[in-house]
Amino acid sequence: MMSVWSRRPHFLHLGLFTAAYVLGCGFAQALAIVPGTGISIWPPSGLFMATLILASRHSWPWWVLGGCLAELFSNALWFHNPLSVALLIYTGNVLEAVAGAWLVTWACRRPFRLETLQEVLTLVVLGAGIAPVASATVGSATLAWFGMQTFAAAWPLFWLGDATGVLIVAPLALAVLQNCGGRTQLSAARWMEACVLGLIFLGVAALSLSGHLPSAYIVMPPLLWAAVRFEFKGAAVALTLLALITVVFTISGTSQFVGDPEFQKQMQFALQLFLAISAFSVLTVAAVSRQHQQALLTLRDSERELSQLVDMVPSHVWRLTPDGEPTFFNKRMIDFLGLDVADLDKRGMSRLEAVIETIHPDEAIGFGDALRRSLATGENFALRYRLRRADGVYHWMSSRAEPMRDQNGRIVQWYGLCHDIDDQMHAEEALRRSERELQQLVDALPVHVWSWTPDGKLAYVNKRSLEELGLSGANFEGSTMVAQKLVHPEDAPEVLRTSANCLKAGDAFMMRYRRRCKDGSYRWMEGRCEPLRDQDGTIVHWYQVSIDIDDQMHAEEALRRSERQLQQMIDAVPVRIWSVRPTGGPIYFNKRYQDHFRAVIPNFDALGEPRIETLLQELIHPEDASEVQCTLRNCFDTGGGSAMRFRWREKDGAYRWAECRVEPRRDQDGVIAEWYGVSLDIDHEVRAQEALRERERELSLLVEMVPSHLWRVSPEGETTFANKHMADYFGLDVEDKPRMEAVFNTMFHPDEVDEVWDVFARCLRTGEPFSMTYRLRRHDGVYRWMSGRAEPMRDESGRIVQWFGLCHDIDNQVRAEEALRRASERLARATQAASLAELSASIGHEVNQPLAAIVANSQACHRWLSAEPPNVERAKITAERITRDANSAADVVSRIRALFRQTTNAKSSENINRVISEVCRLMADEIAAKDIRVETNLEPDLPPVALDCVQVQQVLVNLIRNGIEAMEAVVEGARALQIRSSRDDLHAIRVEVRDTGTGFKDADRVFEPFFTTKQHGMGMGLAICRSIIESHGGSLWTANDEARGATVAFTLPLATNGGSATMS
């Protein structure tokens, strides 16, 4: 039920159906002109059947229900049959409609379109012929049962009425129902035709049916016209109109089918027949027309498709007359040539010539000849040529043409096909070229190329091979034999065996052998043979190549030899060589290293591929291991080389110093390919270096600690080294060069700086040793005396490389000398300028000092000894001191003596006259104060005398002063002092000082020490003077003058051999 409900038709459609059904009933009632005869035409049967044909079977109950309602309603309106009769009749109608619809759809097996003749016939036979049997039988039986009519009388009429209804209404209903959605557009001409046809039809129908024309069937021509021209729609409409007109005229009584009541039945039957025949004819014609139209359409479509095919096929299609005139080009050809067949006529030549013109001049004549020959003989035409495209480019074309003959074998047409093979031609050209090149290549290759069939027959031998074997291209079959003969006898069996085995097994093979050359020498060859297999793996061909590898073999041999030598060398050199991969895994250790490892690492051979770090770890002294490890890892990480030193273990377990250098080898891209390392024993060097360093350190210490300044200067004068002592002296850091420069610029005492630099510069220039005494400024600003010496160091060529200098502090010594010198000077000055009393006082002081000490010490000693108990220790000390001081006093005395009897070192060659003048000038004031006249009588041109200037001056001063003092008492007479110098004899010079004083009272004693005639005086003067003169090798004496005064004279020997004289 649900499916029925859900498949319910549109209620509007159901309503319309019901309404149409009622109208159909009304129409049938209107035609029921013969009383008691019932219905003449039953349109609802057509409607009902058409509806069911189009509707789905599931909705049929709805339509049956609708029809039932309509029929009952119509029965109530017009038929007034009892309900049971009406229902039974309707049942018959339903049966009819259902049977008809089912039969029609079953027969046609497709959506029923009423477009073919078959469909029309199906409808007519099954729908209009057989289906009404059911309704007629049921209806007639019903009428008979209820006694209204006899079955026999009612059945034909009933059947005919239903059949007519189906024939007339079903097409209309089908046309209306099928076309209610679509709008068929009719052209204006068709509309016009339809209108004209309609008028004619109406006119003829009206005239024929109203009895003005002899037969009702005259209406058939316009009816058939409508069917032919407008097919089913026209037929349906015309039939409906015909039925309506018939009804109208029948009802109005003007129809031919209206007659006497007794003939009424026949008339009715005639009417029904008329309508049935009309409907049948019209429908048949419409179906035929329809079918014809369909056929035409199909033909047109297929022709269009064919034409498209011809146009679209990617080739040129053309057609020629038997004479060769082109009559058709397909579209592609037209597009290609840029002209149509019709355009060929415009050229002023025949069409064929025009076509030939489009062909490349090289092939044009050949094309023309070939085509004409084919036309003449009827042979098929096939040619390749170049055809000019519309843009002027020639394309290669492959053209074929074949004749079409009629039944008599006469040629009717030529059909041609021509397709573009330009790419193919080019490809073929390229292929040919490449093949040629390949051939050339194979021939040009400096190898022998042979190919074999699988059964061992020679298929190809390249040219070079033939040439070298001395064979011609024609008979290379024998080359195998020739080739085999050329193989070196030693290699031949092996070659034969190997090749036979390989050929049997189908393996590729490669061998090296010697082959004799034309000149008789054997050269190494390498033969390679490989099979070519198809997809199945069967051998198609063998290809063999033989290459001359003689040079290569020799090179390899040389290489092997050189490698062996290299290997021997690497193993023999007394270093450990190794290489590792960038990842650290080992590649190579030379034999020496391996032996070393084996000796030291117990399970070295079991290690397999040990890492270099692991090995070194085992080998290296634990103290060095971590650093080596670190360095290596650093190397591997950064890719930089490195050198490291470490101690490694030797066989005997002792450690020796070794050096390892690591460098990466990079490939062309700069990527590290390998690491190379070389380790060598440097134990001796390291130990030597250590010793050297130690020695250097000691030397350095020595240099630093030596209590002198040591320095080094470059030949340019730049200080390159100063020892610590020197740096400390200057208070500077050895490293502080700029400050050092500054210090060196100011280190000399301003008094000497220029001189020192001058001398030093000269030494640098000339290379003579430098030696000077000068003052150097200490860091605290104090200048100290230094004795500086420097000597150059020269290289083999005598060039000065360095200056080494030594400078030691002689300040104390200098100052001591200075002090001594000053003391001497002081004393000298004192004796020179002061009185002898002062001199003696001074001497007294010098002597008294130790004397005082002696006295004090002796008293202390006395006290120590007299103490209770006696302090002997202290007494001893004091006694020692007494001795020391006494000696000291003696020293003083001897020093005083030495002062007056100095060594010859102090002597210089002097002119005595100059000394005398000097003394006079010195004493000028004193002399002037005493009112004394000094007369000098000096002999010129005296030879110089070796004398101590100061001492001789001292003697003169003493003598002059003595003279002055001697004259003090003299009141009367001239106070004159005479000084004379003269040549005494050949070897001496004589000086006299003569006064006019009191003279010597006791001339014999004047030279005794401490003899004096003066109130103040120690009596030392003349004694000292005599000792001085005697120290000069001269003599001094005195003499009183006859009148008054005294003369003191001394002689000084000329410098003959002064040195020995003084020492006596």
Next chain:
Amino acid sequence: MTTDDHIVFIVDDDARIREALGELLASHGMRALAFGSAGDYIGAEKPDVPSCIILDVELPDINGLDLQRQIAKGNHPPIVFITGHGDIPSSVRAIKHGAVDFLTKPFSDANLMAAIDAAIAQDREKRSARAELGVLRRRYLELTPREREVLPLVVSGLLNKQAAAELGISEVTLEIHRRNVMQKMAAASLADLVRIAERLEIPITHSRRTGGTRV
């Protein structure tokens, strides 16, 4: 004789002399400190005990006599000069400037020791006098300003009445001040106080006579 009791400073440029004198003094049980020059002596740290200086006249830096003059301003130990060659002007000058003795080298043990003993005794005396004066000075500093005004008047011999009038204070007040002064200065009697004032070199501003005439 205890060695710590006194000390002898020896200033001589001659090491032998210094040594010998040191030894001699040691044999006499005396402590000695020797200096090579006047500068060394001046710059040295010296113990504060009775002492004397044996000073050589000829010194390398400054003359011994000059040194004597230089240190004369302060409290210095008495000086015994020694010299290699004594001349009369030098010795006169030395003695005039307070030298205890002037010995010429070589000198005898007895002379030297006598001079040293005398010098040390002199120093000892000077020291105790200086110490006593120091006590008096400290006492004087303890006086109030008024008492310091009162003291000169009292030691001048003014009567209480006169002194009071002089200061414009009552006699009773003066009496109190005077008693305080006596007490603070630890004077047993007025005579004692006068002596103390003399030591302290307090000027006597009034005499009774002049004061009398004014009154």
